[in-house]
Amino acid sequence: MHVGILTNFATPRGGAEKVAIESARGLAERGVAVTLLHGVDGPADPMLDHPGVRRIGLGLTDVWERPAWRGAIEGIWHREAARRLARALADLPVSPDVLHLHQWTRSLSPAVFAVLARSGRPVAVTLHDYFLACPNGVYYRFDKAAPCALRPLSPGCLAAPCDPQSRAHKAVRVARSVVQRAAIGRGFTRHPIDLVHVSDGSRARLEPMLAGGPFRHHRVDNPVRVERAESAEPACGDAVAFVGRFTREKGADLVAEAARRAGLPALFVGDGPLEAELRAVPGAEVIGWRAPSEVETLLRRRARAVAAPARWLETGPLTVYEALAAGIPAVASDRAGAGERIRHGETGFLAPPEAGALAEVFGRLKDDATVRRLGQAAYDRYWAAPTTLDAHAEALCGLYAGMTAAAEAPSFQRSAVM
Known part of the structure; x- marks a missing residue:
């Protein structure tokens, strides 16, 4: 099996990249061929130093480091990111059997969903946060210092001054969510996106928010990168x-x-x-x-x-x-x-x-x-019952096997939920 993993960085700037990198290593150690595609170039985590891991940087810039107007445009729809990702996938000597997206808001933008849909390969997305549904990504009212209770992109959501920075930032993030929904709705009509939830609580909250979309839902624990040793004191x-x-x-x-x-x-x-x-x-x-x-x-x-x-x-x-x-x-x-x-x-x-x-x-x-x-x-x-890197990789292999089998099935029920 060959798996393509997509994320913003090749170093752990946050939990999403950390899991993406460790997943790549765990899969490689189980004999899976892995191509890690990351938006921003730069030093790579030593975990990626494995003969089974190919690393491809797309040469993009973190939108947080762009001038505000440029970061807003690229954050909503980054045409160049889509072009470079499509070229990188086309140039691979062996096409991935599965594509797994971990994070896209810092460099890749929702434009990559259109590329993934056109690839014709099964696509998984791990939901480390709420960006697939919520404009600010954390389903949290920064104006009230409390969790949100509004339906994403509802009139109440659009009116709420919930962004941690400003109403202008909220407007950009709303625009990103709108085009993201459109890209997913237009692109994934034949096969669903397989969503990976990392806790029961986040699945219980996100599944209703995403109801009616082309999604199947799964639960896989994040890996814990700790070798067994004597208990601490x-x-x-x-x-x-x-x-x-x-x-x-x-x-x-x-x-x-x-x-x-x-x-x-x-x-x-x-x-x-x-x-x-x-x-x-x-x-x-x-x-x-x-x-x-x-x-x-x-x-x-x-x-x-x-x-x-x-x-x-x-x-x-x-x-x-x-x-x-x-x-x-x-x-x-x-x-x-x-x-x-x-x-x-x-x-x-x-x-x-x-x-x-x-x-x-x-x-x-x-x-x-x-x-x-x-x-x-x-x-x-x-x-x-440890949630080790090997246990995580084993669970992913089971998920990917089910995804590829479903993609080869003669028919697909759009509303299927696993």
Whole structure:
């Protein structure tokens, strides 16, 4: 089998690229030929250094780095991205059996859906966020600091000042969503797009939003890039750790404030717009981004727990799964996909994304016996049914086999849902 994987970058700028890159490696290790096509050129993650992985950069520019007017145009419909992708696919010595798209908003744009449809190959899309349905991608009201409850592209949605930047940005994102829907509706009339959901919660929310479209729905866990080792000793740690982008929707500010109230240090790995605010909170330490191996070592040494108290309806933050695999308790928002993997009071805690509720939970982490018990239970439970890279690749191979078989079937029911 030959699989073409598409994403914006060849380095993990976020969860989507991280999963795309690790999927490529996992599939290659199972003997699958992989071509990774990424919009923006640049250094590649070492995970892609495998003889079974071919890497093709399309030489595009991140739309965030463009002048505003140019970024808006290319974000809505990037003709050059479509042309270069079509040429890259045509030039491959062997055509992929399946094409799998992970992210497209930063360089590829909805124009790539037209190319994928014309390819005639089965197409999968992993939904790391809500961009296939929601204009701002996170189904979150930034004006209200709360999850959205509106139907995407409904009159209420169009009128809502929900964008994190401005109404002008909202208008551009609405235009992108409209042309995206049109491209999918026009292009995928013979075969559906196979959508991969990474948590039960995100599937339950997205499936109704996408009802009536040419989609089949599947559930595949994201891979956890942690080699099995001895369980960590979180009771020896000193801090509550947050790993990721420092934004309010991800709850970075909640971790800092709740840790301060609980009398625990807070360790922040990453960067983002709240960095200066976090540095000003007593007891908060910000160390910037680190390589995955460094992060794992740091968490094993410093973390009493890893916290991910997202305000938005996060699909499935990888940091929580990685913490559980290492034997570190996790604290997650009770509205995030990660909560499905935490047994409240057994392997970690679930809490509403509010500083007071989190401070109460963090206070329980000051007890060494509690932290030790939670960490060991997290480790035991994770490794009883691990979502390893190999397990992820095996699930993808099963998905691709079903997709290719369906594509060869004499008829197709447009409304089919799996």
